[in-house]
Amino acid sequence: xxxxxxxxxxEHGVSYSEYVREIVRDHHSTPFDGVDEPVVCRDENGEVNExxxxxx
Numbered sequence: 621x622x623x624x625x626x627x628x629x630x631e632h633g634v635s636y637s638e639y640v641r642e643i644v645r646d647h648h649s650t651p652f653d654g655v656d657e658p659v660v661c662r663d664e665n666g667e668v669n670e671x672x673x674x675x676x
Contacts, residue, residue: 629639 626636629636632639634642664673
């Protein structure tokens with residue numbers, strides 16, 4: 621499967637990772653679980669940062 625992905629990426633003139641990202645975005649069904657509520661801010665320990673103040 622890896623070789624086929626690399627071949628398709630070459631045929632479309634994009635990198636391997638760009639091709640994989642585009643395929644995942646385009647498909648309606650995916651093996652990855654959807655995210656109900658994404659968490660944007662986490663600190664260096666992986667904890668959710670509740671501080672929503674702007675830059676000083």
